[in-house]
Amino acid sequence: MTLAHSLAARIAADGPMRLDAWMAACNSAYYGGEDPLGRDFTTAPEISQMFGEMIGGWIGDLWLRAEKPPLHIAELGPGHGSLMADALRLLGRLPGFMGSAGLHMVETSLALRSIQRARLAGWAAQWHDRVDQLPDDRPLVIIANEFFDALPIRQRRSGKELHVDFAEGLFMPKWLPAAGADAEWSEAAHAIMGHLAGRIAAQGGALLIIDYGYGGQVIESVPLDTLQAVHRGEMVSPFYDPGAHDLTAHVDFSALAAVAHGRGLAIHGPVAQGALLGDLGIAARAEALKLGKPPHEAGSITAALLRLTAPQQMGAIFRAMAVTAPGWPVPAGFGMAASGDSGA
Incomplete structure (x- = not known):
């Protein structure tokens, strides 16, 4: 039975599905x-090795300034493993780091796990299905790049909540009565953030979130509908051909910051992705990579740099926010953007 048939049968039996279930x-x-x-x-790690290298530098700098504790590195939704492979290439040159660090990947897709294992061959990594399976015996430094945007959301507007119905062979939006203020929110994101924040508060460490979204220190209107579906780079209906498209929504950084602040963590940012990468030295790394390269290869490196950092590309819409345990240093790339109560 296809997913479409399964969902249609579920709706026929139980009524319209709430958006987050869909x-x-x-x-x-x-x-x-x-x-x-x-x-x-x-994703950014597939655009250029520079992205993962900057994250590796971020981790290494934090470890050094935290006085080199044994720790666990974890990545949520690691994709092809490119970010971590590029980060580890840099971290492997840092004396003492790899002997004191465990490596953990939270990934549910068996196909992606296979790709990650090949990419990280030679590293003693462990894979987990859920964040609550991460070890609890050392500080955690967790990377979540384009992870929270794929978590299920709910939408409520004008006294009604968005559901999905099935009629005449088509899935379609259906608004059903529901009490409460107009909002778009993710219970799954709040739950995962709460768990991770609790673990960091208890174990020490940090979490770096990079995603497209809104909120934080910039005053802006809160959107009520950011749900989107992408197929072959083009926007399509979120209700067409279920399971064939990537469904995402913009991340509410203020909501995540409030959860972390409630667990006693320090909040840093959010800042624009371009600003973070710039502070971490991506322009200098691009120049180093271009040395001795023929013009077409040097041009590709420049194009990748612009795609990652230019405001009109990924540099502004993607934001970065870090949270750290009490007593841990302000992470590189955030500086005066750090705050103990940002977004709370």
Whole structure:
């Protein structure tokens, strides 16, 4: 039975599905199937090795200034493993680091796990299905790049909540009565953030979130509908052909910051991705990579740099926010953007 038939039968039996249930079912099928990366969308680590190298530098700098504690590095939704492979290439040159660090990948897709294992061959990594399976015996330094945007959301507007119905062979939006203020929110994101923040508060460490979204220190209107579906780089209906498209929504950084602040963590940012990468030295790294390269290769490096950092590309819409345990240093790239109560 296809996912569409299964969902249609579920709706026939139980009535229209709430949006978060629909999104969870669709994305579970989407990521559980063939490798979607590079087919429907491209993430920053796949654009250039520079992205992962900057994250590796961020981790290494934090470890040094935290006085080199034994720790666990974890990545949530690691994709092809490119970010971590590029980060580890840099971290492996840092004396004492790899002997004191465990490596953990939170990934549910068997297809992506296979790709990650090949990419990280030679590193003693462990894979987990859920964040609550991460070890609890050392500080955690967690990277979440384009992870929270794929978590299920709910939408409520004008006294009604968005559901998905099925009629005449088509899935379609259906608004059903529901009490409460107009909002778009993610219970799954809040739950995962709460768990991670609690673990960091207890164990020490930090979490770096990079994603497209809104909120934080910039005053702006809060959107009520950021749900989108992407197929082959083009926007399509979120209700068409379930399981065939990547369903995402913009991340509410203020909501995540409030959860972390409630666990006693320090909040840093959010800042624009371009600003973070710039502070971490990506322009100098690009120049180093271009040395001795023929013009077409040097041009590709420049193009990748612009795609990652230019405001009109990924540099502004993507934001970065870090949270740290009490007593841990302000992470590189945030500086005076750090605050103990930002977004709370």
